[in-house]
Amino acid sequence: MTNEPAMSADPFQGERPRHTHFHERQAALNVREAWSAWNGFRFADYYYDPEYEYFCIRNFCGTYDICPMQKYYISGPDAAAMLDRMVTRDIKKLNVNRVTYCVWCTDEGRIVDDGTIFRISEDTYMLTCGSPSVSWLRKSAIGFDDVTITDMTDEIAGLSLQGPTSYSTLKAMGLEGLETLKPFGIMRFPFNGVELMVSRTGFTGDLGYELWIDPSQALAMWDALYAAGKDFGIHPYGETATDMARLEAGFIMPDMELSESLKTIHFEHDQSPFELNLGWLVDFKKPHFNGRRALLEERERGPKWTLVKLDIPGNKVAEGAIMYDTEDCDNEIGYVTSAMWSPSVKANIALAMIKTPALKGDIWAEIYYQKELRYYRKMALCEVKDKPFWMPARTRQTPPEVYS
Amino acid sequence: MSNYDTIVIGAGHNGLICAAYLAKKGQRVLVLEAAPAAGGLAMTREFHPGFKASVAHSLNQFSGKIAADLNLKAHGFDSSGQAMPTVALDPDGKHISISDDxxxxxxxxxxxxxxxxxxxxxxxxxxxxxxxxxxxxxxxxxxxxxxxxxxxxxxxxxxxxxxxxxxxxxxxxxxxxxxxxxxxxxxxxxxxxxxxxxxxxxxxxxxxxxxxxxxxxRMIGEHQGMHSIPASGISGLVNALQGAATAAGAEVRFDAPVKRVVVDADENGLRASGVELVGGETVTASRVVSSADPQTTFLKLVGARHLEIEFANRIQRLRCEGYVAKLHLALKGAPNIPGLSDANARMIIADQPDALEFAFDDAKYGGYSQNPVMEVLLPSLTDSSLAPAGQHVLSANIMYVPANLKGGWTDEARADLSRRVMDTLEAHIPGLADLVVHAELLTPADLESQFRVTGGHWHHTEFAVDQMLMMRPTYEAGQYATPLPGLYLCGAGSHPGGGLMGGPGHNAAHEILK
Structure with missing residues (x-):
């Protein structure tokens, strides 16, 4: 009888989404109860209104819960060598208190995942990424005797603060010296007896920071931040606004542009860095890194597909559009991965995978759109853009502009 | 300029064969062997004063093509040994003798x-x-x-x-x-x-x-699977291979254990450029060919950090646990096997398939059988150099003895296994125990430590459908070249596999010379 669960026990215990360290505050603000889940955590699609939250990112500032993002400490004398072999960038060039964006590939040069690597001390790196990666990290550590991999996802509370007033908010919170923090830099501040780590990083293409703190002080930090940001329009934003902001910035999104190679079943339905226009992350000066041989071959023959940024005439969003070489749809040449009407750029924008040889010719989008339940179709001649749709000078400006 | 065209790691039969073929084509070849003599698991060594044996104790599949190509006859290898019958040994003398036909x-x-x-x-x-x-x-x-x-x-x-x-x-x-x-x-x-x-x-x-x-x-030899011991013994074959290699110009150095494969790194990538010996000496070469097992080669000598992640993981999960122990007995006289007119036979002790099955079950769970099954030879009946006149050597392969014994290979475990093996032998060969001057038991763990082969595995890694043909030892290394430029494999962990056959050494040389 002792093994019988008590009547009050939840039969779905362990199945329900977990609460992040900021949940208590965020739940109170989630007026619409618009929840989904990320890596097993309850996670807001939006709190009040996605468009409003998007405008907070672009005009004031907003917070985005990155507790569900996976965080790993890779530490020890072999940590740098292990990461350097795993990712395509040269990690040996990463200085202490700096952050770098990376991809890592299979032996075949297909992307396993992307993420950021923080060098938080001489021999300790923090890798953050969208999906659980402990298995790949352990596989990658074979042959490196002096490296320890620790899953820190639950041990660190992470909150992203993005938008033009993010700097002013943090200053109002009392972070002295933040004005010297450059993009991809890390600074540390005392907070309630623990260390608050601030990195000038984010996923919106705007001025912004990410705050990393011991979970015991997560709510206290939230309260201090929201008190400081009251006059700077601070508001939580969810997945929907994030997706809008990152698309304007031209960043790739897992399960939109990127199908993680280890989870992809169909042949070459995953992507290489070259296909995602991330060739600049691949450093062939490094003698060895995973996928180097395959990527070298791919560079020689050129990628089969290329991710492009498109400006599309009209205001009909090209979501899910198939691309053709002519207005008469003679040959299929690709597909749209993400699309939106960009409020900041005032343009109809999209990311699309195009068969590389077809980039020489016209790119026509076959757009299906709806008016009060009735579907219509139109063809639109797209223009390829080289620069991100949205990347204001304030993103990189140091010190950032102060609002009062 | 490199010291050599090719460095071959290991002077086992495959290493020597590969070296001989390469040297014949004019390459400057250096063979580095950790042991004081050639042969690897086929090395004939004295296990008791006056008594010698080799772990590989008979031939059944040595390639006739290699013997001819390398003119092994001129180097003292006479393959024309008579095929021995295989005998299903019966304690009551009702043996079944199995010949070719x-x-x-x-x-x-x-x-x-x-x-x-x-x-x-x-x-x-x-x-x-x-x-x-x-x-x-x-x-x-x-x-x-x-x-x-x-x-x-x-x-x-x-x-x-x-x-x-x-x-x-x-x-x-x-x-x-x-x-x-x-x-x-x-x-x-x-x-x-x-x-x-x-x-x-x-x-x-x-x-x-x-x-x-x-x-x-195992049926590809001249006797189509029947075993033989050449008149010159197993040592005759090893000596002939070493002779053929050196006659072709290859240099063979003994007591020269390799510490690591030297990997050069520059903007052109990685490349194996030589080896560093345990003593600290570095020898350079255009290529390094390893006859060591794949795990030793890739994980110990090269290092997984110089490989790609998925490849290194495939090497790491190769199944390499040896399941065969070896017994060598020095006998002061010829044993009498009741009911067997000629003891120059390959005797199998296993009274029924279930004896094998149950012995395997014990090993599967980290133990060994109460009733060990084995293959027994008296090689000194053919090769008189193995024992003093009138005395003999008994050589037995004992199956289903795991390298990773639960609790480890303690002295008690070894003594217990020896006792069981001796009891089983005595039951089939009465009076044997009284003839024993010295007994040497080599568990797979001993084979691993003494012969530097992972798991003490005869075939370096399991000969199984997922690890054979183009999948041996794993894809991307199944054609002797490896993902590390300049590094090749030529050992039993490569196609076709283990046994005294020579295919890996021969095929690797062919690939290198292509």
């Missing part, structure tokens, strides 16, 4: 079946024979030559005739037990004939996978 001591039905069985197996073995001496095509973008190898395999199977081809495809991955049940009723005979499909592998009679392939692989 007939059975003695078995029932009439079994004797008639045996003829059919041998005919079928020989047909299948013949069809596969050319492929053991060929590089298997990689999977993916194949050259015309590789496609032809595929085509040839298909054609050879088809050429057997529809009936034989279908039968081959049916039995190829059959458990040994099923094959035996189809042909024979005598349990002792079934056990003895199963032996060659199972020995050295982590397979029991009822295990599906590669037993029949293993059997066919």
């Amino acid at each position: 007939a059975l003695q001591g078995a029932g009439e039905d079994d004797a008639a079946s045996y003829v059919k069985y041998r005919k079928a197996m020989k047909t299948f073995a013949r069809a596969l024979e050319p492929f053991w001496a060929k590089t298997m095509p990689g999977v993916g973008n194949n050259s015309l030559g590789e496609l032809m190898t595929f085509g040839q395999l298909g054609l050879r199977l088809r050429m057997m005739g529809k009936e034989d081809m279908l039968e081959f495809l049916r039995v190829a991955t059959l458990p040994m037990r099923d094959l035996m049940d189809e042909y024979f009723s005598d349990k002792r005979l079934q056990a003895a004939l199963s032996w060659d499909g199972l020995v050295g592998a982590k397979l029991a009679p009822r295990s599906p996978n590669s037993a029949v392939f293993g059997l066919l692989y």
